[in-house]
Structures are given as C-alpha cells and as structure tokens.
Amino acid sequence: MYPVRITINGKEFAHEVEARLLLVHYIREKARLTGTHVGCDTGNCGACTILYHGKPIKSCLMLAVQADGAELTTIEGLAGQKGLHPIQESFLDKFGFQCGYCTPGMILSTKALLEKSRDPSEEEIREALEGNLCMCTGYQQIIDAIRDAAVKAARDAAAEKQPVGASAK
Amino acid sequence: MMKLDEIFATRKWVGNPVRRDHDIRFVKGEGEYVDDLPIECTHVAILRSIHAHARLGKVDTSKAEAMPGVLAVLTGEEVARVCKPVPPRAITKPATQYVLASGKVRYVGEPVAAVVAESRYVAEDALEQIEVEYEPLRPVVEIQDALKEDSPLIFEEAGSNILMQDTLQHGDVAKAFREADLTIRESFKMHRYSSTPLENWVIIAKYDKPSDSYTVWANDQQHGRSIVNICNMMGIPNSRFRLIVPDAGGGFGIKLALWPYIVILCLLAKKVDGPIKWVQTRREHLLAGTHAPDCEVEVEFALKKDGKILGLKFKDIDNDGSFIHTAGIYGMIKFATLVGAYGIPATEAEMLSVVTNKGPTVQNRGVGKPTMIFVLERMVDIAAKQLGINPVEIRMRNFVQPQQMPYTTPSGEIYESGDYPECLRRALNLMGYEDYKRKQEEWRKQGRYVGVGMSASIEPGTSNLGYYYTARGTPEYMGNAEGAIVGIDYDGNPNVMIGSVDEGQGHATTIAQVVADMLAIHPDLVTVHTRLDSLVSPFLGHSGCYSNRFNDVDLGAVIMATKKIRDKMLRIAAHALQTEPGDLKLKDGTIYSVSGRGKTIPFKEIAALAYKKVLLLPADEEPGLKEIAYYKSAMAKLPSKTDFNVQITHSNSVHVAAVEVDTETGLVKFLKYVIVHDCGNQLNPGIVEGMVIGSTVHGIGAVLLEEFVYNEDGQLVTTSFMDYMKPVAAGLPHFESGHMVSPCPYTLLGTKSVGEGGAIGSLAAVANAVEDALSPFGVRVKSLPITPEKVVRAVKDTKVI
Numbered sequence: 006m007y008p009v010r011i012t013i014n015g016k017e018f019a020h021e022v023e024a025r026l027l028l029v030h031y032i033r034e035k036a037r038l039t040g041t042h043v044g045c046d047t048g049n050c051g052a053c054t055i056l057y058h059g060k061p062i063k064s065c066l067m068l069a070v071q072a073d074g075a076e077l078t079t080i081e082g083l084a085g086q087k088g089l090h091p092i093q094e095s096f097l098d099k100f101g102f103q104c105g106y107c108t109p110g111m112i113l114s115t116k117a118l119l120e121k122s123r124d125p126s127e128e129e130i131r132e133a134l135e136g137n138l139c140m141c142t143g144y145q146q147i148i149d150a151i152r153d154a155a156v157k158a159a160r161d162a163a164a165e166k167q168p169v170g171a172s173a174k
Numbered sequence: 175m176m177k178l179d180e181i182f183a184t185r186k187w188v189g190n191p192v193r194r195d196h197d198i199r200f201v202k203g204e205g206e207y208v209d210d211l212p213i214e215c216t217h218v219a220i221l222r223s224i225h226a227h228a229r230l231g232k233v234d235t236s237k238a239e240a241m242p243g244v245l246a247v248l249t250g251e252e253v254a255r256v257c258k259p260v261p262p263r264a265i266t267k268p269a270t271q272y273v274l275a276s277g278k279v280r281y282v283g284e285p286v287a288a289v290v291a292e293s294r295y296v297a298e299d300a301l302e303q304i305e306v307e308y309e310p311l312r313p314v315v316e317i318q319d320a321l322k323e324d325s326p327l328i329f330e331e332a333g334s335n336i337l338m339q340d341t342l343q344h345g346d347v348a349k350a351f352r353e354a355d356l357t358i359r360e361s362f363k364m365h366r367y368s369s370t371p372l373e374n375w376v377i378i379a380k381y382d383k384p385s386d387s388y389t390v391w392a393n394d395q396q397h398g399r400s401i402v403n404i405c406n407m408m409g410i411p412n413s414r415f416r417l418i419v420p421d422a423g424g425g426f427g428i429k430l431a432l433w434p435y436i437v438i439l440c441l442l443a444k445k446v447d448g449p450i451k452w453v454q455t456r457r458e459h460l461l462a463g464t465h466a467p468d469c470e471v472e473v474e475f476a477l478k479k480d481g482k483i484l485g486l487k488f489k490d491i492d493n494d495g496s497f498i499h500t501a502g503i504y505g506m507i508k509f510a511t512l513v514g515a516y517g518i519p520a521t522e523a524e525m526l527s528v529v530t531n532k533g534p535t536v537q538n539r540g541v542g543k544p545t546m547i548f549v550l551e552r553m554v555d556i557a558a559k560q561l562g563i564n565p566v567e568i569r570m571r572n573f574v575q576p577q578q579m580p581y582t583t584p585s586g587e588i589y590e591s592g593d594y595p596e597c598l599r600r601a602l603n604l605m606g607y608e609d610y611k612r613k614q615e616e617w618r619k620q621g622r623y624v625g626v627g628m629s630a631s632i633e634p635g636t637s638n639l640g641y642y643y644t645a646r647g648t649p650e651y652m653g654n655a656e657g658a659i660v661g662i663d664y665d666g667n668p669n670v671m672i673g674s675v676d677e678g679q680g681h682a683t684t685i686a687q688v689v690a691d692m693l694a695i696h697p698d699l700v701t702v703h704t705r706l707d708s709l710v711s712p713f714l715g716h717s718g719c720y721s722n723r724f725n726d727v728d729l730g731a732v733i734m735a736t737k738k739i740r741d742k743m744l745r746i747a748a749h750a751l752q753t754e755p756g757d758l759k760l761k762d763g764t765i766y767s768v769s770g771r772g773k774t775i776p777f778k779e780i781a782a783l784a785y786k787k788v789l790l791l792p793a794d795e796e797p798g799l800k801e802i803a804y805y806k807s808a809m810a811k812l813p814s815k816t817d818f819n820v821q822i823t824h825s826n827s828v829h830v831a832a833v834e835v836d837t838e839t840g841l842v843k844f845l846k847y848v849i850v851h852d853c854g855n856q857l858n859p860g861i862v863e864g865m866v867i868g869s870t871v872h873g874i875g876a877v878l879l880e881e882f883v884y885n886e887d888g889q890l891v892t893t894s895f896m897d898y899m900k901p902v903a904a905g906l907p908h909f910e911s912g913h914m915v916s917p918c919p920y921t922l923l924g925t926k927s928v929g930e931g932g933a934i935g936s937l938a939a940v941a942n943a944v945e946d947a948l949s950p951f952g953v954r955v956k957s958l959p960i961t962p963e964k965v966v967r968a969v970k971d972t973k974v975i
Contacts, residue, residue, distance in 0.1 A: 025295065039210035040203020042423070044372045045456040049895035052372055080203030093201040097193050100860040103868065104678025105200025106372045106423030112201065127908065134903040138895065140372045140424050141678055142864050143871030143932075144903040 014082025031069035040080035051137035054110035080109035101150030103141035183694040187687040191860030196682035208376035215451035219297035223279035226531035226888025231307025243296040246445035250274035264502030265337035269329035273434040280496040283461035313888035338502035338527035340645040344584035345520030350485025354476035363957040366882040373423020374454035379439035387414035395429035396718030419706040425677030431536040466538035481568040485520040497534030502527035504542040506642040510634040510820035551938030586817040591916040601828035601850040625947025631935035634821030635722030635927020640813035653810035657712030658731035661800035666777030669701040673713035694760035722927030730805030738801035823926040827851035829939035840962030844907035852914040854926035870932025
C-alpha cells in the first residue's frame with residue numbers, strides 16, 4: 006500500500022492505496038465523487054475526463070499513485086459555490102445531453118477548449134471532442150452548446166471590459 | 175386522439191422546447207447511475223469462456239475459493255440445479271440454456287463461473303485461479319456454416335441450427351409475379367453491430383435472510399418482463415423480488431438483455447452477507463453484452479415497366495448467435511416495415527433464426543427495421559436504374575398516397591397518417607438535389623466522385639407484443655400498456671410516478687410539460703419520479719423503455735391519472751365554492767368559478783381538504799389526492815398470421831445524403847446530410863431533434879464504421895473502442911433537418927414514434943449515395959459496413975461492396 010495526497014476541487018484527500026488502483030477508481034470510490042464515469046476502460050470514450058493541473062486527462066489511464074500531489078478538478082468542482090457554470094447552463098439551454106453519462110467529460114473538455122480558443126469554429130470543436138464519445142446525441146446539440154458557451158463567455162468578457170459606470174443602471 | 179382542449183387547461187408548455195431542468199443533475203455530475211449509489215458492496219467478476227464451442231468438463235474453483243478476500247463462487251453446475259433455464263420468446267425448437275454455461279459453452283465470452291470478493295481487483299485475481307476443462311468442438315460462426323448438412327449442432331436437442339422458420343404470405347403473390355413485366359432479385363448481407371450505450375451494465379443485489387427476499391438495483395431497460403423472467407427462473411414469489419432502476423446511461427435496446435445476470439447475482443448474493451455489485455467492463459459488453467444479429471437477405475421485386483412494384487418476396491436469415499431468449503424476433507419485427515413507405519399489395523416473407531457460436535443478440539435500436547429499409551431502399555434504387563427511371567420518380571410512383579391514409583399493409587400494419595411524397599419533395603429541396611446532380615458530372619471530370627442517395631422510411635413505434643408468437647402459438651404478452659400514479663402533495667403541487675424507466679430521453683421534462691398544461695401550473699412545480707421501484711411503481715409486463723412507446727402509452731397513463739386527479743379536485747372545489755364542476759376553471763395553481771366573481775380556491779387548500787379537513791369534503795368523496803391509471807393502446811390487433819400489426823404508430827422520414835468518396839483511400843466524406851421527418855405532434859422539439867440526429871448517427875456508425883468481426887475460430891477480434899469504431903464528432907456532417915406534422919389519430923396527443931428513425935433510414939441513404947458516387951466504376955453496394963478497405967477493393971477489382 007502507498008500513501009497518496011490528492012487535491013480534488015480544492016479539497017485534500019489522503020489515503021493508502023494499492024499501486025494498481027486506477028485514478029478514476031480513486032476519485033469514484035475513495036473520494037466518493039461519482040460524476041466522473043467509466044465507459045470504456047481503454048481511454049477512448051472520455052467519460053472519465055477530469056482536469057489535471059487544469060489540463061484534460063482521462064483518469065482511467067492514470068494510476069492513483071501517479072497523481073500523488075496533483076490538483077484535480079472534476080465535474081463536481083466546476084461551478085464552485087455558484088450553482089451552475091456557464092458551460093453547464095449552455096448544455097441545458099441547447100439540449101446538449103441525453104442520458105448524461107458522457108456529459109461531465111464533455112463539459113470538462115469544453116472548459117479546456119474554451120480556455121485555449123475563445124471563439125472556436127464548428128470544425129475546431131469537432132476536433133476538440135475527438136476523445137469524447139457520446140452515444141446519444143450525435144454530437145450536434147453538444148456542439149451547439151459549446152458554441153453558445155463561447156458566445157456567452159465573449160459577451161461576458163466584453164461586458165467586464167466596459168469602464169466603471171458605463172453600464173446603465 | 176382526444177381533443178387537446180379537453181386534455182389541456184393551458185397550452186403553454188407542450189410543444190415547446192422546454193429545458194430539461196428536471197434532469198439538471200446530469201450537467202452537475204450528480205446523476206445517480208447504479209454504480210454511483212452509495213451502497214457499500216463486495217464485488218463480482220465473471221469468468222467467461224475462451225472457446226466459441228466446447229464441451230465443458232470440470233470447473234474447479236477450489237483454489238479461487240481458498241484465496242483471501244474471496245467470499246463465494248458460483249458455477250453452471252449449481253445454476254442448473256437450482257434454477258430453471260432461460261425462457262425462449264420466439265423460437266419453436268427446443269433449446270436449453272442456463273444463465274451460466276452448463277455442459278457446453280456456445281460463444282466466446284459465455285459466463286462459466288462467477289466470484290464474489292472483497293474488491294473487484296481480488297475477484298478478477300480469483301478468476302485466474304479457476305481451472306476449467308474444455309473439450310473444443312468445431313466452431314460454427316457464419317450463417318452458411320450453420321446451415322451445412324455436416325454442421326455441428328449448437329443445441330443438440332433442437333436437431334438443427336435453425337430454431338425458427340416461418341413463411342407468411344399476404345395478398346396475391348403469385349398473381350403479382352405473374353403479371354409482372356420483370357422481376358429483380360438481389361441478395362444482401364448485413365453485419366453485426368450495436369448501439370453500445372456508454373454506461374455498461376451494472377447490477378447490485380442484496381439478499382435478506384429473515385424475509386428470504388432479494389433487492390436488486392440494475393440498469394434494466396425492460397423491467398416488466400425481467401421481473402417475471404427472474405422470479406419464474408428462480409422459483410420465487412414476486413413479492414420476494416424488488417427491482418430498483420435509477421438513472422441509466424443510455425439503453426438502445428441493449429439493456430433489455432441484462433436480466434440473466436441479475437439471476438447470477440441473486441444466486442451469489444444468497445451466499446454472502448450484504449450487497450454485491452457487478453460492473454460490466456466494456457470488453458465484456460462488446461463480447462457478450464448483445465448485438466444486432468448479422469443476416470443474409472434475399473429480395474425479389476415483381477415490377478411493371480413504369481416502376482410500379484406489384485409484389486415482394488423476402489427471405490431473411492438471422493444469425494442470432496446463441497441467446498435463445500430473443501432469438502427469432504428480428505424476422506417478425508421486420509413486418510412493421512415490410513413494404514416501407516410503398517403501396518406494395520402482395521408480400522411473401524420467409525424468416526429463419528439460425529444459432530451459431532457468435533455472441534448473444536437482442537433488440538438493438540430499430541430491431542430489424544434498419545435492415546428491412548436498407549434492402550428495400552437499395553432495391554428501389556436498383557430497380558430504378560434497371561428500368562431507366564429516376565430514383566425520385568420511382569419512389570413517387572410507389573408511395574402510399576396521403577389520401578389512402580389510414581393505409582393497411584398486406585399483413586395488417588396500419589399506417590395512420592402522413593404525406594410521404596411531400597416529405598421527399600421537401601428533403602430534396604433542402605438538399606438542393608437537382609443542383610448536386612447537375613454538378614456531379616462536372617466534379618467527375620475533375621476526378622471527384624460525389625454521389626447523392628436517398629431513403630424514404632417508416633419508423634414504427636409502440637410494439638404490439640403478441641406479434642412474434644405467430645410462429646410459436648399463444649402469446650404470453652399482447653398489446654402494449656403502461657401505468658402512472660399522479661398525486662397532489664400537501665402543498666398543492668403534483669407528483670408523478672410512472673411504471674417505466676428512462677434511458678436518457680428526458681421523460682421527466684416531457685411529463686412535467688404535459689401535467690403542467692393539464693393543471694395550469696409551471697412545469698417546475700411538477701415532481702416526476704423516473705426511478706423505478708417495483709415495490710411502488712405502477713408497472714406492467716409491458717413496462718420498459720423500448721419501441722418508442724413513451725409518448726403513447728406512458729403519457730397515456732399520465733394523462734388518464736392526471737385527469738382523474740383533476741376531476742377530483744374540481745369536485746372538491748365545486749363543493750367548497752358551492753358551485754358545479756362545469757363552472758370551474760384552473761389557473762396558476764388555483765381553481766376559480768367562472769360565474770362567481772372572486773370565488774377561488776388554491777390547490778393547497780384543496781389538498782388541505784383532502785388530507786386534513788376531511789369532514790368538509792363532499793359526503794361521497796374519498797379523502798386523499800392520489801390516483802392511479804393504466805392505459806393500453808387500443809389499436810393493437812390480436813395475434814393472427816393473416817392479419818396482425820407489429821407496431822401501433824408509424825412516423826416517416828426521408829434522409830438524403832451527399833457524399834464524396836476518395837477512391838484512393840476509400841474514405842467516405844459527407845458534404846451534406848438532410849433529414850425531413852414526420853413524427854406527428856412534437857411535445858418537446860429540443861428533445862425530438864436530439865433523438866432524430868442521435869439515431870441517425872447510430873445508423874452512420876453502422877453503415878461506415880462499426881462491425882463485430884469474428885475470425886473463423888469464433889473469436890471476436892473487435893473487443894474495445896479501439897477496434898470497434900464508434901462515430902466521433904469529427905467526420906460527421908452538420909445535419910439539416912425539417913419536419914412535417916401529421917398527427918396520429920390513435921394516440922392521445924397525436925404523437926408518433928421518435929427515437930429509432932435515424933437508425934432505420936440512414937443506412938440506405940448513405941449506401942445509395944456511395945453507389946451513386948462510384949457509379950462510373952460500376953460498384954454496387956450489397957453489404958455493410960462500407961469500410962475504406964472494401965471501397966478500395968471494389969473500385970480497383972471486385973466492383974461489389
């Protein structure tokens with residue numbers, strides 16, 4: 006057994022784990038954060054996507070011991086205390102989910118994409134979702150949701166840039 | 175169809191794309207799938223056959239049982255002793271199969287033994303310590319292997335590898351072929367594929383010794399039938415088996431077949447203390463988690479020179495692998511679309527269910543209808559070419575016309591409404607069909623091979639469950655029905671519970687829309703319990719999420735129960751307001767008197783009367799505000815070989831695809847993809863859109879990418895998503911859709927089926943487009959999938975895909 010300390014959504018977890026324990030099983034079973042899902046076991050489907058130091062990774066392809074000392078964000082930590090993150094709102098607004106099983110991974114991949122590219126084209130979005138399978142939607146409404154999230158983020162950023170007092174009361 | 179004004183008090187919500195706030199948990203990672211339930215479990219792993227076909231000798235589990243952390247082991251020998259075999263639904267030959275292999279293994283991946291251990295990791299370790307004696311037999315993999323005279327028998331007791339064979343004739347087939355100017359005969363091969371829900375099968379089982387009863391949590395898709403099967407096989411009363419189905423991560427039919435594993439888990443749970451859990455791996459899912467059968471189809475058209483189809487002969491041989499519960503049903507279900515969108519007056523269909531050493535089959539999205547429409551729409555294109563008629567024109571000449579509705583097909587299927595010619599016209603306009611055809615020649619001169627293909631299809635919904643027994647005798651299930659309970663809580667807000675489950679289609683939101691408009695309140699005030707609990711949910715043998723039945727029977731039950739509760743509220747309100755129910759209307763959570771100015775009573779006060787101040791109720795009124803209703807489809811016919819309807823509602827669509835084929839690499843690229851569909855009244859267009867596109871992508875996966883490939887030893891070589899290729903976002907077209915609205919006269923809300931359509935119509939559209947693109951090379955598409963390898967080989971050499 007090996008000791009690990011992993012920070013997930015700002016909270017530190019410490020456990021003794023077997024060397025072979027997958028990170029996704031650590032997140033689900035030790036940290037009891039079940040929004041991160043397992044869909045394929047081989048790194049193809051992206052249902053287990055999390056942010057590892059801010060970058061999207063597939064948590065079924067990493068051992069828990071390899072994540073010792075890491076800072077992770079899972080779907081449960083995306084919105085913080087604020088209810089819903091704007092990306093989550095967009096997924097609701099645009100019917101960007103059906104069964105919800107791929108959704109946490111899709112949303113975290115979207116977060117990573119929008120940090121890299123503020124105004125992604127449909128083609129860029131499609132490429133960015135290469136590692137995330139959705140069996141329900143055919144992706145189109147997910148892409149609509151991601152475009153919507155990008156547009157809203159741009160609008161919010163523009164609003165923030167307005168000089169103080171410029172916004173009408 | 176009832177008058178919508180009689181059903182609804184307001185028209186604010188139904189028909190609008192209401193956001194799925196009832197399922198907000200899914201975007202927050204708070205969905206509660208079986209594996210997420212906070213139940214401390216020990217863990218199950220399953221040992222599976224490494225041989226496709228073998229006699230099973232000794233299964234020695236002693237080393238595994240002695241391992242630290244191992245709690246219990248189950249073998250097929252014990253199962254055969256304590257449990258009945260799997261019941262067949264459609265086959266007519268005897269075939270005995272248990273939930274764990276007994277005496278013989280019949281496919282790679284068949285469960286041989288199961289272990290419970292303290293962790294899944296230890297359970298997997300223990301499987302390696304189980305010693306199994308196999309005596310390999312010659313594997314029977316493909317249909318033609320199974321039909322050979324010297325073929326080994328998969329089930330010796332059947333005396334044949336054909337477990338069901340039936341031929342049904344409707345209309346004057348001999349006359350059709352006698353009067354034909356020409357006949358065209360073709361054969362096609364369909365491959366094995368699956369819509370593979372992203373969540374695998376998961377089961378938790380707990381045995382309670384004092385009550386000798388079982389509680390199971392599972393992502394079962396057709397619990398009504400599963401509960402009956404499980405209790406019968408285990409020989410226990412229904413009262414000792416409780417099934418709970420929380421959220422499910424997609425189904426597509428594939429989760430109709432997990433119940434045999436519930437039996438395995440129950441038998442194991444009885445051996446240990448506390449709940450046990452099995453989480454299927456993706457490899458297990460692809461290997462043994464059921465497929466759509468591969469099949470060989472022969473079709474013959476009797477045609478007039480003008481393209482009119484007089485008759486159809488159809489022979490369908492399904493490779494049902496070796497799961498005898500559902501073997502044989504694909505053939506019968508094809509009758510729902512046997513003549514497609516066409517007025518073909520005479521049909522002959524011969525169906526064979528063949529067993530082999532391939533994996534189990536079950537009802538994958540569309541269930542045989544994708545194959546039926548694929549071969550029909552390929553045949554129509556082939557006939558058009560042979561007769562020198564435009565593919566649009568031949569379809570127009572054969573369509574069932576809107577003035578013929580309701581139209582009864584030769585076998586008895588009733589197409590209730592629709593305008594098929596107009597649907598095609600709209601789809602072609604949206605595609606810019608003429609423009610593509612004009613440019614096609616120009617592109618060819620530049621070495622670009624672009625093709626446009628179309629497919630007109632029928633998407634049936636709500637199964638009439640008696641249909642597949644016509645070969646077998648008296649059916650155990652008939653028609654289709656569902657139950658619902660609607661109550662008004664103490665605070666005046668409604669809560670709804672239905673007898674069925676949701677695989678991700680947003681049932682809760684749609685139900686909330688309907689109830690909100692019936693009670694004149696906001697949908698957010700409607701609580702909907704989509705999590706099934708057999709202890710309290712009003713389920714029936716039909717209950718489950720399949721055959722696009724939700725908006726017919728599920729909502730039918732919800733509407734009838736809501737109507738009952740509304741009537742009771744009106745009676746109580748009339749008494750309180752000293753008026754007649756006919757004088758009352760609903761508005762914003764209150765009931766008011768139309769004639770009496772200002773006389774109004776809030777739902778909350780009605781609830782107070784019903785639950786608390788019962789002395790103030792009308793003398794003959796029962797206390798409480800909760801009603802149960804069951805609703806059955808009135809249009810299901812009794813089973814009969816001469817006149818039967820397989821399904822109750824019939825949506826229709828046209829898919830048109832424009833593709834470019836790279837003749838060097840064999841890759842098929844979409845240039846444009848158009849869908850025009852008619853599913854009657856839409857209750858939530860945002861959800862409908864997702865169903866239409868999502869199901870189309872299932873079809874595109876099947877037509878271009880996905881295939882369960884077996885080698886000659888019967889080993890499945892595509893056991894992960896690395897080699898069983900699913901569509902990803904890149905490479906798919908941006909779908910352009912249009913819709914028409916021909917309400918169904920036989921459903922309460924005028925709805926028809928939504929959910930399978932794209933999986934049915936897309937195969938032929940893409941295949942016809944590819945054949946059109948490759949017409950300069952004389953390439954013909956007679957099998958699926960259209961892989962790059964097959965394309966290149968066909969272009970360079972074989973001329974046949």
